[in-house]
Amino acid sequence: xxxxxxxxxxxxxxxxxxxxxxxxxxxxxxxxxxxxxxxxxxxxxxxxxxxxxxxxxxxxxxxxxxxxxxxxxxxxxxxxxxxxxxxxxxxxxxxxxxxxxxxxxxxxxxxxxxxxxxxxxxxxxxxxxxxxxxxxxxxxxxx
Amino acid sequence: xxxxxxxxxxxxxxxxxxxxxxxxxxxxxxxxxxxxxxxxxxxxxxxxxxxxxxxxxxxxxxxxxxxxxxxxxxxxxxxxxxxxxxxxxxxxxxxxxxxxxxxxxxxxxxxxxxxxxxxxxxxxxxxxxxxxxxxxxxxxxxxxxxxxxxxxxxxxxxxxxxxxxxxxxxxxxxxxxxxxxxxxxxxxxxxxxxxxxxxxxxxxxxxxxxxxxxxxxxxxxxxxxxxxxxxxxxxxxxxxxxxxxxxxxxxxxxxxxxxxxxxxxxxxxxxxxxxxxxxxxxxxxxxxxxxxxxxxxxxxxxxxxxxxxxxxxxxxxxxxxxxxxxxxxxxxxxxxxxxxxxxxxxxxxxxxxxxxxxxxxxxxxxxxxxxxxxxxxxxxxxxxxxxxxxxxxxxxxxxxxxxxxxxxxxxxxxxxxxxxxxxxxxxxxxxxxxxxxxxxxxxxxxxxxxxxxxxxxxxxxxxxxxxxxxxxxxxxxxxxxxxxxxxxxxxxxxxxxxxxxxxxxxxxxxxxxxxxxxxxxxxxxxxxxxxxxxxxxxxxxxxxxxxxxxxxxxxxxxxxxxxx
Numbered sequence: 001x002x003x004x005x006x007x008x009x010x011x012x013x014x015x016x017x018x019x020x021x022x023x024x025x026x027x028x029x030x031x032x033x034x035x036x037x038x039x040x041x042x043x044x045x046x047x048x049x050x051x052x053x054x055x056x057x058x059x060x061x062x063x064x065x066x067x068x069x070x071x072x073x074x075x076x077x078x079x080x081x082x083x084x085x086x087x088x089x090x091x092x093x094x095x096x097x098x099x100x101x102x103x104x105x106x107x108x109x110x111x112x113x114x115x116x117x118x119x120x121x122x123x124x125x126x127x128x129x130x131x132x133x134x135x136x137x138x139x140x141x142x143x
Numbered sequence: 144x145x146x147x148x149x150x151x152x153x154x155x156x157x158x159x160x161x162x163x164x165x166x167x168x169x170x171x172x173x174x175x176x177x178x179x180x181x182x183x184x185x186x187x188x189x190x191x192x193x194x195x196x197x198x199x200x201x202x203x204x205x206x207x208x209x210x211x212x213x214x215x216x217x218x219x220x221x222x223x224x225x226x227x228x229x230x231x232x233x234x235x236x237x238x239x240x241x242x243x244x245x246x247x248x249x250x251x252x253x254x255x256x257x258x259x260x261x262x263x264x265x266x267x268x269x270x271x272x273x274x275x276x277x278x279x280x281x282x283x284x285x286x287x288x289x290x291x292x293x294x295x296x297x298x299x300x301x302x303x304x305x306x307x308x309x310x311x312x313x314x315x316x317x318x319x320x321x322x323x324x325x326x327x328x329x330x331x332x333x334x335x336x337x338x339x340x341x342x343x344x345x346x347x348x349x350x351x352x353x354x355x356x357x358x359x360x361x362x363x364x365x366x367x368x369x370x371x372x373x374x375x376x377x378x379x380x381x382x383x384x385x386x387x388x389x390x391x392x393x394x395x396x397x398x399x400x401x402x403x404x405x406x407x408x409x410x411x412x413x414x415x416x417x418x419x420x421x422x423x424x425x426x427x428x429x430x431x432x433x434x435x436x437x438x439x440x441x442x443x444x445x446x447x448x449x450x451x452x453x454x455x456x457x458x459x460x461x462x463x464x465x466x467x468x469x470x471x472x473x474x475x476x477x478x479x480x481x482x483x484x485x486x487x488x489x490x491x492x493x494x495x496x497x498x499x500x501x502x503x504x505x506x507x508x509x510x511x512x513x514x515x516x517x518x519x520x521x522x523x524x525x526x527x528x529x530x531x532x533x534x535x536x537x538x539x540x541x542x543x544x545x546x547x548x549x550x551x552x553x554x555x556x557x558x559x560x561x562x563x564x565x566x567x568x569x570x571x572x573x574x575x576x577x578x579x580x581x582x583x584x585x586x587x588x589x590x591x592x593x594x595x596x597x598x599x600x601x602x603x604x605x606x607x608x609x610x611x612x613x614x615x616x617x618x619x620x621x622x623x624x625x626x627x628x629x630x631x632x633x634x635x636x637x638x639x640x641x642x643x644x645x646x647x648x649x650x651x652x653x654x655x656x657x658x659x660x661x662x663x664x665x666x667x668x669x670x671x672x673x674x675x676x677x678x679x680x681x682x683x684x685x686x687x688x689x690x691x692x693x694x695x696x697x698x699x700x701x702x703x704x705x706x707x
Contacts, residue, residue: 015482
């Protein structure tokens with residue numbers, strides 16, 4: 001049983017590779033994408049992904065745009081922004097757009113995993129609430 | 144420059160002074176001439192009247208008394224006494240001369256009874272005309288005198304009553320014409336011989352008088368004025384008028400310098416004023432042009448300094464941009480390195496490596512990589528702080544509160560360095576508009592530097608706030624952060640605000656702290672300066688301007704940097 005299913009999005013390939021290995025070792029199910037566009041494709045293919053770790057500064061579709069897309073298509077997927085210092089303002093913008101949190105690069109692995117866990121559990125809580133609401137709807141209809 | 148000022152200033156001065164002086168001189172001379180003419184004319188009339196009067200006296204005698212009476216000595220003596228009584232010593236003697244020139248009767252101090260004048264010039268002239276006034280001559284008595292004679296007829300034979308006029312008495316008439324120091328008068332006859340004794344010794348040259356003597360007009364009121372240089376080279380004014388029906392010439396002579404002494408005085412005064420004014424103008428020209436040149440030079444210097452300031456500010460901005468770029472670019476590889484090291488660490492925890500003898504050393508090395516990676520992150524973090532402020536949200540801040548917050552954080556660190564932080568904060572400071580985090584960063588950096596400066600010795604860090612009043616409105620908030628640490632050498636003082644300048648041991652300082660402070664303060668429109676004495680301590684002065692409504696001014700982009 002994995003802790004959570006995550007998608008790691010960063011244009012820095014060696015960083016994504018190293019992170020992927022480390023996260024996998026910590027019982028996370030990790031997918032990797034190297035651009036915003038690729039991230040959207042993977043999300044469509046893999047509906048079980050719960051948390052996206054998203055680099056803010058990327059060529060082409062940047063982190064903020066990607067976040068907006070994710071929240072539009074998959075409102076329940078939690079996003080953790082990953083940022084160098086220079087883009088901290090965009091990270092704050094990201095928070096306003098519904099990101100779960102933001103972390104500074106390089107970040108402590110334990111902190112990152114903890115954040116992922118929190119994000120995943122929030123997503124589950126949200127999902128459960130929706131399921132409960134639907135159940136109630138269904139049961140009330142039946143009644 | 145000076146020459147132009149001098150020409151511009153002097154030209155009108157010279158023109159105006161010249162014109163005024165010329166006009167004044169002309170009118171003054173005219174006035175003097177008119178005055179002299181009037182004087183001479185008056186005296187001419189006076190002398191003519193004198194002569195006419197004396198002649199009248201004699202004619203009165205000849206008409207009143209006859210041949211019989213007048214040819215007696217005793218009668219003449221009687222008459223002379225009466226005349227002398229009336230006219231004082233004007234009449235010297237009286238004589239009755241017959242047609243042959245023999246003085247038949249005589250009354251007077253000389254023994255001239257029966258004197259024969261048949262060959263005397265005066266007699267020859269007098270016998271021909273009804274009355275006659277002679278020139279001055281010495282005659283038988285060997286002293287200057289002149290004769291007034293009246294001719295009458297007795298039984299077809301002419302006789303003459305003559306009187307001698309005292310030369311001195313007559314001379315007095317002319318002598319009393321005195322004006323100024325050198326003005327005097329005399330009478331010449333047609334031949335240019337003196338008829339009165341000139342007061343001054345003048346050479347008997349007819350030159351100056353020839354012009355007058357040549358004048359045809361012998362009567363009337365014509366008064367003539369000339370100005371000529373005499374033999375001794377002095378300029379003289381001659382005023383002349385004919386009298387005694389053109390026989391005599393009354394000449395008034397005065398040195399031009401004397402007659403125009405007032406004019407000369409005026410000229411001297413004008414010259415003195417001119418010279419003084421000129422000197423004032425020259426002085427002013429020098430002073431003003433020098434001041435102007437100085438001012439231009441100063442503004443050049445200021446411009447140059449401002450230019451340097453702009454370059455400096457630009458340099459700082461460029462360094463900031465560069466730093467931001469480098470920081471961002473470095474951050475990614477560092478992140479990769481840290482992650483890879485982390486991955487190695489993860490792998491080392493696996494069973495396979497548990498027995499490796501170098502495991503401990505490997506773990507230590509990995510930890511070091513991790514630590515140094517995070518240090519890199521700190522550096523890039525600070526670099527980016529320098530370029531872009533983290534939280535530049537501007538709000539109203541009570542600076543004392545911010546200082547107290549920072550002091551609370553730093554007090555512990557100071558304590559480890561045997562340091563004490565003292566605060567002396569003025570209450571009721573106006574609120575200032577600033578970013579709190581930025582201000583915190585400023586004070587934190589300054590306090591950290593102060594703590595580092597007295598790391599070995601311990602000491603006191605004193606933070607003071609004051610409201611600096613300028614005139615009515617509060618002008619600025621002055622914040623002083625001083626320490627009793629080791630001080631900053633003079634050579635380093637000018638560089639301490641430069642990015643990457645640090646004197647701290649390698650790995651301890653980034654050289655960005657004060658640079659960041661500088662950037663923040665100037666963005667807020669404030670100023671920071673430093674003074675330091677090696678061994679005694681360092682004081683940073685920060686000045687935040689406060690506008691009239693009690694708030695800090697809007698930040699200006701090109702803040703001035705002041706390093707004493």
